[in-house]
Amino acid sequence: MSVRFLAVVGLTCLAAPILAADWPQFRGPNGSGVCDDAPLPAKIGPETNVVWKVALAPGHSSPVIVGERIYVAAVRDKQLVTIALDRATGRQLWEAKAPYKSLEKIHTVGSHAQSSPVADREVVLTFFGSSGLYCYDREGKELWRQPFGPFPNDFGAGSSPLLVGDAVILNQDHDNNSFQMALDKKTGKVIWKTDRSEFPRGYATPIIWEINGKKQIVVLGTLRAVGYDLDSGREVWTVRGLARIANMSPIVGSDNILYIASWAPGADEDDRIQAGPWADVVRDYDRNKNNMLEEAEVPAVPLKQRFTQIDRNKDNHISKDEYESMRAIFTAAQNVVVAVKPGGKGDITESHVLWSVKKQIPYIPSPIVYRGHMHMVKNGGLVHSIDIKTGKSTKQERVYGNGNYYASPVAGDGKVYLISKRGDCSIISAAGDWQLLWKAKFNEMVYATPAIADGKIYVRTDKHLYCFGIK
Numbered sequence: 001m002s003v004r005f006l007a008v009v010g011l012t013c014l015a016a017p018i019l020a021a022d023w024p025q026f027r028g029p030n031g032s033g034v035c036d037d038a039p040l041p042a043k044i045g046p047e048t049n050v051v052w053k054v055a056l057a058p059g060h061s062s063p064v065i066v067g068e069r070i071y072v073a074a075v076r077d078k079q080l081v082t083i084a085l086d087r088a089t090g091r092q093l094w095e096a097k098a099p100y101k102s103l104e105k106i107h108t109v110g111s112h113a114q115s116s117p118v119a120d121r122e123v124v125l126t127f128f129g130s131s132g133l134y135c136y137d138r139e140g141k142e143l144w145r146q147p148f149g150p151f152p153n154d155f156g157a158g159s160s161p162l163l164v165g166d167a168v169i170l171n172q173d174h175d176n177n178s179f180q181m182a183l184d185k186k187t188g189k190v191i192w193k194t195d196r197s198e199f200p201r202g203y204a205t206p207i208i209w210e211i212n213g214k215k216q217i218v219v220l221g222t223l224r225a226v227g228y229d230l231d232s233g234r235e236v237w238t239v240r241g242l243a244r245i246a247n248m249s250p251i252v253g254s255d256n257i258l259y260i261a262s263w264a265p266g267a268d269e270d271d272r273i274q275a276g277p278w279a280d281v282v283r284d285y286d287r288n289k290n291n292m293l294e295e296a297e298v299p300a301v302p303l304k305q306r307f308t309q310i311d312r313n314k315d316n317h318i319s320k321d322e323y324e325s326m327r328a329i330f331t332a333a334q335n336v337v338v339a340v341k342p343g344g345k346g347d348i349t350e351s352h353v354l355w356s357v358k359k360q361i362p363y364i365p366s367p368i369v370y371r372g373h374m375h376m377v378k379n380g381g382l383v384h385s386i387d388i389k390t391g392k393s394t395k396q397e398r399v400y401g402n403g404n405y406y407a408s409p410v411a412g413d414g415k416v417y418l419i420s421k422r423g424d425c426s427i428i429s430a431a432g433d434w435q436l437l438w439k440a441k442f443n444e445m446v447y448a449t450p451a452i453a454d455g456k457i458y459v460r461t462d463k464h465l466y467c468f469g470i471k
Contacts, residue, residue, distance in 0.1 A: 015297050021454035023065040026116035026160040028451065031207040031249050033368045033410045037331060038455030042411040044425065044468040045440030051456065051467040054090035055211040057081065057115030060406070060447040061160075063125075063458050063465065066119040069093070069138065070451075072460065073113040073126050078103070081114060082126040084140060090467060094140035100131040104149065106156035108408075109421075111447070116160040116205075118168075121392055123185060125168055129157035133170060137190060144188035148422060152176050154308050157249075158203030164215065164230060167191060171219050173246070175312045179217060180206075182233060194233040196221065200312060200329075202246035204366075209252050211342040218258060220246040223332055225260050237441035239340055240349045244333040248366040249408075252294035257354070258340040259369050260375060263361040265300065267333035267431075273302045275327045280319050292317040302330070335361050337374070339391060355391025360384040365449075371430045376409075379404045385432055394432030400424055408449040410457070416456060419446050425459075 001164045008275040013240045015052030027033040056390040057074035064071050070085040080098040085091065087273065095341055104114055108430065115127040123143065127133045130149025151157055162169040163185065171180040180194035183189065199221040209228070215230040217463045230463040241264035242397045266273030281282075285297045294306045294317060303318075306309045310318050310326045337357040344352040360382060374386040385395045401424020410417050411430055415437065428434040444461035451458040456469045 004033070021065075021450040022067070023063075023166060024120060025064055025118040025162060026062055026205050027366065027408060027410070028333075029392045031250060031366075032251060033366065033414045033449070034370050034406060035410075035452040037050050037453075039414070040452065040455060040457060041468050041470050042427065043417065043438045043440070044417075044427070044457060044459070044466075046442055046456055046466075047441060049468045051469045051471075052090040053464055053466050054085070054092075055442075055463065056460065058111065058462050058463045060111040062111050062116040062407075063451045063460055064117050064124075065120055065226060065451055065453045065458070066124075067121060067455065069119070069124075070465075071117045071119050071124045071126075073115065073117055073128065075111060075113050080128045080131055081136065082117060084124070084138075085465070087422060090465060096134070096136055096140045096142060098126065098128045098131050098134050098145075100128070104130040104151060104156055105154040107154075109447075110156050114156055116449075117161045117447070118161050120163055121249065122263055125163070125185075125290070125297060127157070127161050127170065133142045133161065133168070133188075135168075135185070141279070143186075143209065146174070146183060146188050146190075152312070152314050155199045155201065155203075160205045162206060162208070162217075164208055168337070169206060169217055169230075171196075171206050173199045173221055175200050175309060175314070175415050178221075180217070180228065180233060181228075185202065187194045192233040192402075194228065200309065204246040206251045206285070207250050207252060209256075209258055209342065211256075215433075218249055218250050220248065220250055220260060220262060221244060226251065229331060237344045237352075239338065239353060240347065241332075242338075243334065243335050244329050247364050250361065251367060251369045253369045255388070256342055257344070257388070259337070259367065259374060259388065260340065261337040261367050263334065263363050263375075265331065265336040265363075267335045269358060273330045275302060275323075275330050278323050278327075281323065282320075284420060290317075292319055292324070294318075300352075317355075318385040331403055334358070337361055337376075337386070339388065357386060357391055357393065359393070360396055362405065365405045367413050368410040370411040371418065373432050374418050375409055375428070375430075375431070375434070377405050379410060380406070381420065381424070381426070383418070383428065383434070385434060389431055395434060399426035399428060399436060400442075401426060406447045409448050412452045412457075417450055419450065419459065421445055421447065423461060
C-alpha cells in the first residue's frame, strides 16, 4: 500500500490512504501540526487525563503514529535506536539499532536522535544524521540503509524525512555539500539528487504543496525558500528575502496558501549583524599575515561564535571567499513571515507574496495555521497571532512558561497546545484573540513536538512518553 499525502491540510488530518487517526511524520499529515478528527482533552498534565505513561530513552525526535504503532528515535546507552510502541498501551514492541563509526557533533542542547521517523502501513524510516537513513518493516526488520556523512556541521542534522507515495524525500543542508534527494521506498535506490551547495546549515523539514495536480517539495533554506518538482527534483520557483538560518518548517493552509516563517539572530530591522569589508578585517586581525583568519584571531562579535559556520570547508581558516559569502548573508538576511499564493514559476518574491510580517517571530518552533489564524510562540512564552487573510497581528501576549521553546505548537478541537523546554504547558483557544484555557508543569525537559491522533495527544519528555485523552 502506498501513501499519498494531501497538500491541502486544514481542519482535518485526512490523508489518503492514511487514516484520519494517523500522525505519520514530523508535525503530522504534511507537517501541518493539525488534527481535528475527535474531541481532545482541555486539560493535560502529569496527573491529568493520563491514559498511559511509559519510560522512554532520551531523544528529541517527535513521536509518529501509524495504525496501532507509535515510532520514535532515541539514544539508549550510546546506541542509536528506533523504537516501536503499542499505541493502546505504550508497551514497547521492538527496538532496532543503527550502527555508526563515531557520534557526530551536536549542539549543546541537541541530541543524536533529533530527526523524527516517517512511516506508512508498510515501513518506518529513521534518519540518524551521519549514521544514515534506515528503513524497517513494521516488525523492525531492516530492509535497507543509506549511509551518509560525516556531515560538516557541529550542530548535527535536524531535518526529518518524508514519504510521498513510494518516494522517500530527504533534504540535508550543511556547511558544504548540501543536497536533496528522492529514494525508492522499497529498495533505497536514489531516484534523483539535487545539489543545494549554495545553502549552508539548515534544519527545516520540507513539506508538500500540490498545485494544479502536481506535487512540489517546499524547502526553506538560507535567504530563500524553493519549490522543487517532486518527480524530477528541479527547482520550479523561489521566494527570496528570508532569514540566515532555516529552523522552522513551512505550512500549507487549508486555503492552499503557503506560509513561511524564518528568523535568526542579527536580522531584525532594529538589530542587525554588521561585518566590515574583508580588507579592513584582515588589516585589523590577521596577526600572522597569512591573508586568512584563524579562530584565535577573530573578534568575539560577530565572528568568533560563528567561526565554524563561516569556515565552510572546515580547514580551520576563514578565507576571503568564505568571509565575504557570510558577510553577504548577514547583509541580505531578513526575519519575516510571508504568505505565498500558488502557481508561480521562477522568482515569485514580488508577484506571489500576499503579505509579510517582521515582528515577534520565533527561532525554533514552527508556527501553527489553524482556523483562520497563525499562532507562533517565541522564547519567553510570547504568543504572536496573525489573521492569515490580512497578515494583521491580532494578539501578542505571554502564556504560562517564560523559558525557551523547542517543541512546535499543535492544534485540534479548537485548541492549541504549547509546551516549553522546561515542561511548562499552556493550552489556548484557537482564535485571534485567544484565551489561556489551561496550564500545567511537567517538571521534565521537552524538546519533541507532540502528536495528535484519534482524540489523544502524545507528549514526549526527556524521560517519558505520555498519552492523554478524555476520560
